[in-house]
Amino acid sequence: MATTTLAPGSKTYERSWVLDWLTTVDHKKIGVLYIVNAFAFFFFAGLLALVIRSELAVPGLQFVDESTFNQAFTMHGTLMIFLFVVPVFSGFANYVVPLMLGAPDMAFPRINALSFWMLPLGGLLIVSGYLVGGAAAGGWTGYNPLTQEQFSPGDGTDLWIMGLAVVGTASILGSVNFLTTIFKMRAPGMTLFRMPIFVWTVLVTQALILLATPVLTAGLIALFIDRNYGGSFFDPSVGGDPILWQHVFWFFGHPEVYIVILPALGVVSEILPVFSRKPLFGYKAFVWATIAIGLLSFSVWAHHMFTTGVVFLPFFTFMTALIAIPTGVKMFNWLATLWRGSLVFTTAMLFALGVMSMFLIGGISGVMLAAAPVDFHLQDTYFVVAHLHYVFFGGAAMGVFASAYYWFPKMTGRRLNEALGKVHFWMLFVGFNATFFVQHSLGIQGMPRRIADYSADAGWTEMNLISTAGAFLIAASMVPFVVNVITTLLNGEKVGDDPWEGNTLEWATTSPPPTYNFDRLPPIRSERPMFDLRHRDDPNLHPELAHAEIATIEADS
Amino acid sequence: MSAQAPARRQGGFPIPLVGMLLFLSSEVMFFGGLFATYFSARASFAGPWGPPSGAEPLEILPIALPITLILVSSSFTMHAAVRAIRRGNSGALRLWLIVTLGLGLLFVSGQAYDYTVLGFGISDGVFGTVFYTLTGFHGAHVFGGVVGLSILTARAGQGQFSARNHVAVEAVSYYWHFVDLVWLALFSTLYFLR
Numbered sequence: 001m002a003t004t005t006l007a008p009g010s011k012t013y014e015r016s017w018v019l020d021w022l023t024t025v026d027h028k029k030i031g032v033l034y035i036v037n038a039f040a041f042f043f044f045a046g047l048l049a050l051v052i053r054s055e056l057a058v059p060g061l062q063f064v065d066e067s068t069f070n071q072a073f074t075m076h077g078t079l080m081i082f083l084f085v086v087p088v089f090s091g092f093a094n095y096v097v098p099l100m101l102g103a104p105d106m107a108f109p110r111i112n113a114l115s116f117w118m119l120p121l122g123g124l125l126i127v128s129g130y131l132v133g134g135a136a137a138g139g140w141t142g143y144n145p146l147t148q149e150q151f152s153p154g155d156g157t158d159l160w161i162m163g164l165a166v167v168g169t170a171s172i173l174g175s176v177n178f179l180t181t182i183f184k185m186r187a188p189g190m191t192l193f194r195m196p197i198f199v200w201t202v203l204v205t206q207a208l209i210l211l212a213t214p215v216l217t218a219g220l221i222a223l224f225i226d227r228n229y230g231g232s233f234f235d236p237s238v239g240g241d242p243i244l245w246q247h248v249f250w251f252f253g254h255p256e257v258y259i260v261i262l263p264a265l266g267v268v269s270e271i272l273p274v275f276s277r278k279p280l281f282g283y284k285a286f287v288w289a290t291i292a293i294g295l296l297s298f299s300v301w302a303h304h305m306f307t308t309g310v311v312f313l314p315f316f317t318f319m320t321a322l323i324a325i326p327t328g329v330k331m332f333n334w335l336a337t338l339w340r341g342s343l344v345f346t347t348a349m350l351f352a353l354g355v356m357s358m359f360l361i362g363g364i365s366g367v368m369l370a371a372a373p374v375d376f377h378l379q380d381t382y383f384v385v386a387h388l389h390y391v392f393f394g395g396a397a398m399g400v401f402a403s404a405y406y407w408f409p410k411m412t413g414r415r416l417n418e419a420l421g422k423v424h425f426w427m428l429f430v431g432f433n434a435t436f437f438v439q440h441s442l443g444i445q446g447m448p449r450r451i452a453d454y455s456a457d458a459g460w461t462e463m464n465l466i467s468t469a470g471a472f473l474i475a476a477s478m479v480p481f482v483v484n485v486i487t488t489l490l491n492g493e494k495v496g497d498d499p500w501e502g503n504t505l506e507w508a509t510t511s512p513p514p515t516y517n518f519d520r521l522p523p524i525r526s527e528r529p530m531f532d533l534r535h536r537d538d539p540n541l542h543p544e545l546a547h548a549e550i551a552t553i554e555a556d557s
Numbered sequence: 558m559s560a561q562a563p564a565r566r567q568g569g570f571p572i573p574l575v576g577m578l579l580f581l582s583s584e585v586m587f588f589g590g591l592f593a594t595y596f597s598a599r600a601s602f603a604g605p606w607g608p609p610s611g612a613e614p615l616e617i618l619p620i621a622l623p624i625t626l627i628l629v630s631s632s633f634t635m636h637a638a639v640r641a642i643r644r645g646n647s648g649a650l651r652l653w654l655i656v657t658l659g660l661g662l663l664f665v666s667g668q669a670y671d672y673t674v675l676g677f678g679i680s681d682g683v684f685g686t687v688f689y690t691l692t693g694f695h696g697a698h699v700f701g702g703v704v705g706l707s708i709l710t711a712r713a714g715q716g717q718f719s720a721r722n723h724v725a726v727e728a729v730s731y732y733w734h735f736v737d738l739v740w741l742a743l744f745s746t747l748y749f750l751r
Contacts, residue, residue, distance in 0.1 A: 108576060173580075175579070176583070179579050180576045184569075184570075210582060210586075211586045213583070214583045214584065215586055215590040215593075216590075218588075218590030218591045219594075222594055225686065225690055229679050229680060230680025231679060231680065232680075232686050233683075239683045240598070241597060244594060244598070247593075248590060
């Protein structure tokens, strides 16, 4: 077989550039589509964040009225979570998981395309509320009875429900695809415990999506029936139970937190070993910690509902605090990986360290909120907003940028400019902390979330001003990023197939990889096949590999 | 893609069936969510549980029990179809698929008829809401299965399945048995757990 043509050449089925991207079932192109689509929604939702922060800079209503403000924070939260952080990691995972496993594609390429194309559809449904007299304004959590017909009339909320149901279905189909790929498409030698940590985190994330999202779908359908067909699931005036919505929403919503953060933790676990020039400390402990977080995430949902008075406080406090243990395991794994490593501070590494430090703060404030007595004081204050953003932005979104800088050379063959990248990182890091750190204090002083205005006598003005200035610094940090991406695509430094001396299989093929991914694969005898390949002549490292034949397996044997 | 995939040997369970089982596990959670709303609504409901006053109470006759028996027997005919094609008997496959399809249509029609004679609607109190939501979404799933069976029947008519190559039949049969099991849970909940 080695002498025959491995695959049809790229010119065999020539199509126009546009048609090719619209009809592609190649996991790499679909991954890029996911990422581009997610960033489009990221920039739109980011502008909404600037609307929120501008209005809150000083007391008084300067720019928008309350109704517009409510729509802005609802759309900001919904889009950032459901159309940016979750799908953008689906995009990176789409691109790199088959490569990391030594697979030619995902298990179901056409379902893969379907689950991508449902995303922009769902996103546009959600946003189209703006065209029909006002988008949804009930917060991203859509609490009842606020989202019932009499308090949220108009089509915006119905479009929000429909859009979320479409996005949820897309992610369920995607998770079926990812899990089947991980279970069935691994290259010979790629056992489960040799998979890269990123693949492990994707596995657990997708299992959470598979099992949590349908519960949200059920809740959304119930809400839709209440609003449109006279149902009485959540409407207390006709015998329904508004607390039921909170149970259903958070049974999905808390696993969702780990759906958002776990892939970022996986990316950090890929980047730290590469730029510390050491193996990841405690690979198996890390895997089990990831699985433990996934399992525990289904038993903590009611910690969002302490102040409703209907949940058993000690159980949910205890289970929530328990999650700190596997999370702590990860934190110490990373520290031990860095310890006495030969650290290389690339932009990707800086973002990975940013995730580590910011997620640590978000995790600690999470444990604080898990304590019911503290939570009664802080529920629905800016402390919660700060906590959420340290996890979702400082953790997950910084992980997105770490992924972007780390895998950009794989996707394009060109490396993003490091100087501009570092400008991006430091502006973002300073801006982020300026925006959100002060919000801890605002929350402790009692500033509620989701208000458009506050009294000048409250003593919150200075911190709000700092927070708003920080938000504009975050927005400004996107300028060097976008400039960097555009100039690198046009004229960036070409860096070959493996610029970072990576450990995992995506670096074994060309940059960008061919349609079929691999001509040949190195032997897979550890979780670092590329490291083994580089050091195959070192008998101290790998006695079993000494004098191995020039070690590649024909992928097409 | 198939032309480009390395022809490595995949042992064990076929990929499409893994996908179907994973999909069904998300369906379990979907119906789990709906059942949770049912039991939560029931637990917090003040007054006697059941159809609103003025409407007839739910009875397993004349409709509910017969359509239950129809759906349960369709699982057996579906299994007969699978067994037929495992032996390579595509004539029997076609026959059993058509029988299963007919039983599925009978169930959906029976349920639709039931909706017209029940004396309450989806907006008549909490019971009406959960009753129509749960049975309606189950009925929609049966209808989805009917669509799948129609496609299988058409493909079987073109002789597309053989003893070695019939994974689509197996996958649809998983789905069909699952929908049957959901109905048994739903039927017991609505008619026996009063």
